[in-house]
Amino acid sequence: MTRTKEQRQTSAVRVDDVERMFGARRNQPAAEAPPLELRVNGGTKRTDDDWTVPKKLVADxxxxKLVVDFTRARCSRREIDIQVTAGGGTIVLIVPRGWRVDMDAVTPGGGTVSNRVKLPRFPGAPLIRVVGQVDTGTVKARYAYRSPLRRLRRS
Structure with a gap:
């Protein structure tokens, strides 16, 4: 039995037919996650486990001390917005090499704003935009230490 050229090029079931039957959509946008709120009123809090980074974070x-560690985080976004408020505490952002941190919108009242992330951003790597205010505390952005020995030498 010979088939025509059109019959040979047509698949048995088209993708459009499957989408119509099951109501699926291609390139469906991911559900927008609510902002992650990290608050410390005393003591230390760390986010150093395997976690997913939302588009917006609130750090208060x-x-x-509040340590936000992005080295083992899963991040599928190109830009991350962080709203910081440091009363008398310290907020530390630890990023992998190749990421970029923009802290120009942080206003230091009587506190300190320190950005040690100086290397250029890798293509496709995230940009972290930090906004907010620092009363008498500190907001730092730095890379992860290379080894535990180097970390011990610095302290």
Whole structure:
């Protein structure tokens, strides 16, 4: 049995037919996650486990230390917005090499704003935009230490 050229090029079931039957859509946008709120009123809080980075983070540190570690985080976004408020505490952002941190919109009241992330951004790597204010605390952005020995030497 010979088939025509059109019959040979037509698949048995088309993708459009499957989408219509099951209501699926291609390139469906991911559900927008709510902002992650990290608050510390005393003590220390770390986000150093395997976690997914949302588009917006809120970091509030009245006193104590808040460490946001992006080195083992899963990030599929090109831009991340972080709203910081540091009363008398310290907020530390630890990023992998190749990421970029923009802290120009952070206003230091009587506190300190330190950005040690100086290397150029890799293509496709995320940009972290930090906005907010620092009263008497500190907001730092730095790379992860290379080894535990180097970390011990610095302290």
């Amino acid at each position: 540190c009245v006193s104590g």
